[in-house]
Amino acid sequence: MAKPKAARVKLLDAALALIRERGFSAMTVDDLCARASVTKGAFFHYFKSKNELGVAAAEHWSAVTSAIFERAPYHTPKAPLDRVLAYIAFRRALLRGAIPEFTCVVGTMVQETYAQHPDIRDACAASIFGHAGTLEDDIAQAMKQHDVSADWSAEGLATHMQAVLQGAFVLAKAKNDVSVAIESIDHLRRYVELLFRSRPKRIARR
Amino acid sequence: MAKPKAARVKLLDAALALIRERGFSAMTVDDLCARASVTKGAFFHYFKSKNELGVAAAEHWSAVTSAIFERAPYHTPKAPLDRVLAYIAFRRALLRGAIPEFTCVVGTMVQETYAQHPDIRDACAASIFGHAGTLEDDIAQAMKQHDVSADWSAEGLATHMQAVLQGAFVLAKAKNDVSVAIESIDHLRRYVELLFRSRPKRIARR
DNA sequence: AGAAACATACCAACTGGTTGGTATGTAAAT
DNA sequence: ATTTACATACCAACCAGTTGGTATGTTTCT
Numbered sequence: 001m002a003k004p005k006a007a008r009v010k011l012l013d014a015a016l017a018l019i020r021e022r023g024f025s026a027m028t029v030d031d032l033c034a035r036a037s038v039t040k041g042a043f044f045h046y047f048k049s050k051n052e053l054g055v056a057a058a059e060h061w062s063a064v065t066s067a068i069f070e071r072a073p074y075h076t077p078k079a080p081l082d083r084v085l086a087y088i089a090f091r092r093a094l095l096r097g098a099i100p101e102f103t104c105v106v107g108t109m110v111q112e113t114y115a116q117h118p119d120i121r122d123a124c125a126a127s128i129f130g131h132a133g134t135l136e137d138d139i140a141q142a143m144k145q146h147d148v149s150a151d152w153s154a155e156g157l158a159t160h161m162q163a164v165l166q167g168a169f170v171l172a173k174a175k176n177d178v179s180v181a182i183e184s185i186d187h188l189r190r191y192v193e194l195l196f197r198s199r200p201k202r203i204a205r206r
Numbered sequence: 207m208a209k210p211k212a213a214r215v216k217l218l219d220a221a222l223a224l225i226r227e228r229g230f231s232a233m234t235v236d237d238l239c240a241r242a243s244v245t246k247g248a249f250f251h252y253f254k255s256k257n258e259l260g261v262a263a264a265e266h267w268s269a270v271t272s273a274i275f276e277r278a279p280y281h282t283p284k285a286p287l288d289r290v291l292a293y294i295a296f297r298r299a300l301l302r303g304a305i306p307e308f309t310c311v312v313g314t315m316v317q318e319t320y321a322q323h324p325d326i327r328d329a330c331a332a333s334i335f336g337h338a339g340t341l342e343d344d345i346a347q348a349m350k351q352h353d354v355s356a357d358w359s360a361e362g363l364a365t366h367m368q369a370v371l372q373g374a375f376v377l378a379k380a381k382n383d384v385s386v387a388i389e390s391i392d393h394l395r396r397y398v399e400l401l402f403r404s405r406p407k408r409i410a411r412r
Numbered sequence: 413a414g415a416a417a418c419a420t421a422c423c424a425a426c427t428g429g430t431t432g433g434t435a436t437g438t439a440a441a442t
Numbered sequence: 443a444t445t446t447a448c449a450t451a452c453c454a455a456c457c458a459g460t461t462g463g464t465a466t467g468t469t470t471c472t
Contacts, residue, residue, distance in 0.1 A: 007422070023318035025231035029458060040459085041423045050458065100321065107376050111314050112229035114379035115306065125380040152396070156389050159377065160370075163390040167373025170313050171365065173320035174331040183362050184369040187397070190358070194400040213448070235432060246433085247449050256432065 008046045010036040015057040016064070020100040024054055024109045024120070051117050054109065058123035061105045062130060069134065080141035081196050085189060087135060091165060092185045095178050102178075103169045104128075128166075132158040146196045157195075164188045214252045216242040221263040222270070226306040230260055230315045230326070257323050260315065264329035267311045268336060275340065286347035287402050291395060293341060297371060298391045301384050308384075309375045310334075334372075338364040352402045363401075370394045 014035035018027040029050055033040050047053040074086035095102050110124035132155075139154035165188075168181035220241035224233040235256055239246050253259040280292035301308050316330035338361075345360035371394075374387035 021321050023229070023231055025229055026318060026322065028456080030456085039423045041461095041463095042421075044459065045420085045422060048459095106380075108317050110380045111317055111376060112232060114382065115227050116232065118382075121380060121382065125382075128377065128380050152389075152393065157393070159386055160390045160393040163373030163377050163386070164366075164370055165373065166376040167369030167371065170317060170372040170376070171334065171369050174312075174316045174327060174334050176320065176324075176327065176331075180365055180369070183358075184366045187358065187363070187366040191393070191397040191400070194397070234430080236430085245449050247437095247451095248447075250433065251446085251448060254433095 007036070007038045007042040010038055011043060011046065011053070012057055012060040015053060016061060016105050017100070019057060019105050019109055020103055024112050051120060054113065054117065054120040055123045058106050058109065058120065058127050062127040065127075065131065066134075069131065080138045080145060081192075083138045084135065084142055084192060087138070088161070088185060088189045088192065092182060092189075095172075095181055095185075099172055099176070099178070103173065104166060107166045107169060128162055129159070132162045135161065142196060148196060150195075157192075161188060161192075213242065213244045213248040216244055217249060217252065217259070218263055218266040221259060222267060222311050223306070225263060225311050225315055226309055230318050257326060260319065260323065260326040261329045264312050264315065264326065264333050268333040271333075271337065272340075275337065286344045286351060287398075289344045290341065290348055290398060293344070294367070294391060294395045294398065298388060298395075301378075301387055301391075305378055305382070305384070309379065310372060313372045313375060334368055335365070338368045341367065348402060354402060356401075363398075367394060367398075 011032060014032050015027070018031055018035060022031075029040060029043055032053070033043050043053075047056060072090050074083060074090045077083050077086055106124035106127040110121055110128075113120040113124070115121075135158040136154045139157050142148075143150070143154060164184055168184040171184065172178050172181040217238060220238050221233070224237055224241060228237075235246065235249055238259070239249050249259075253262060278296050280289060280296045283289050283292055312330035312333040316327055316334075319326040319330070321327075341364040342360045345363050348354075349356070349360060370390055374390040377390065378384050378387040
């Protein structure tokens with residue numbers, strides 16, 4: 001027999017796929033159960049409501065993605081600026097396959113739910129800004145090393161990077177073509193390079 | 207009695223509001239009719255289906271917004287770069303009031319419909335990229351004047367600017383706070399300044 | 413150790429309200 | 443006298459959520 005709680009995980013994985021394909025509102029509980037090969041009884045055993053599943057899906061997304069980013073190779077460069085640029089390169093490299101395979105679940109979901117379902121919105125915000133937070137240290141170190149004392153903060157730049165990525169996804173969906181997203185990420189890389197190259201380096205490295 | 211076709215316009219205006227508040231999928235035809243103070247008969251007199259209304263709403267949004275942008279004051283500066291920067295300042299200034307009052311209808315709608323309703327997706331794409339197109343000339347002129355011969359194009363930068371704006375909206379919804387969006391637009395302004403200031407000006411103006 | 417009591421993990425059938433859409437009507441404009 | 447611009451009444455399909463179960467552990471009592 002399958003492990004206990006198998007249905008819950010299958011439902012959450014199905015939710016990630018369906019939200020990326022159709023969005024949260026258009027995804028029905030029946031769709032979800034069919035995709036997960038589970039009955040409706042199982043769904044309501046694990047989730048009190050569709051909204052509660054929305055929150056759980058955002059948390060599941062956070063768990064899945066943070067595992068990917070923790071193990072990703074962009075942490076290895078010694079210079080903090082190089083880690084930031086490697087992150088951008090990594091995000092660029094992730095844009096492979098069909099659109100629902102690389103777009104952001106919580107970015108999609110929050111657009112539909114922010115006003116009607118504050119708990120889902122907050123779970124999405126935690127996912128996005130939590131991920132942005134993982135970039136702050138590298139950016140702050142790069143700012144120090146390059147003597148950047150600007151009117152912007154490490155937190156603000158990390159957030160802006162997420163904005164560019166989210167916007168790139170929206171445009172890719174509209175054009176039904178990844179290449180616009182890639183172009184935007186290239187602009188983001190250029191921006192970060194310009195931000196740090198416009199100032200002299202404190203330590204001559206590389 | 208009210209003018210003929212009044213119901214159509216009322217329905218389209220209601221659609222713009224409801225899509226911004228709840229998204230396209232969560233907006234029902236009954237919602238729409240109630241908001242527009244119109245009966246369902248009127249709705250299906252003007253639109254064959256909800257999807258067709260989606261397409262019409264995107265086109266209506268294009269018409270409404272292009273009228274605003276045409277009359278906006280950012281076209282007056284003589285230097286093309288200043289017009290581009292004035293556009294960014296104008297977009298920044300538009301971020302007033304509650305979130306559904308400044309976010310983008312087609313950016314929201316396309317995220318939910320891109321895979322299921324290609325005609326809506328295409329109408330949204332036409333709106334976004336059509337608007338981006340209105341910026342290309344100014345950017346191209348600025349590139350010429352500042353001797354920028356880069357590995358990016360006027361079209362690409364115009365598109366990137368829309369990506370930043372769309373992403374800013376997503377993040378504002380997630381955080382339920384405009385300020386993240388403003389911060390991102392400030393980063394966009396800084397990027398454009400850096401792009402053109404890193405090259406010498408051909409003509410000393412301003 | 414064995415039985416009783418309880419909890420967990422599901423499943424299939426059902427329900428009441430909602431949804432997009434239709435069928436039919438009517439008053440006004442052309 | 444048509445066509446246009448709506449309104450009213452209605453429907454079949456669909457939807458989130460419920461009900462009442464079964465099968466399989468796990469814990470507790472004796």
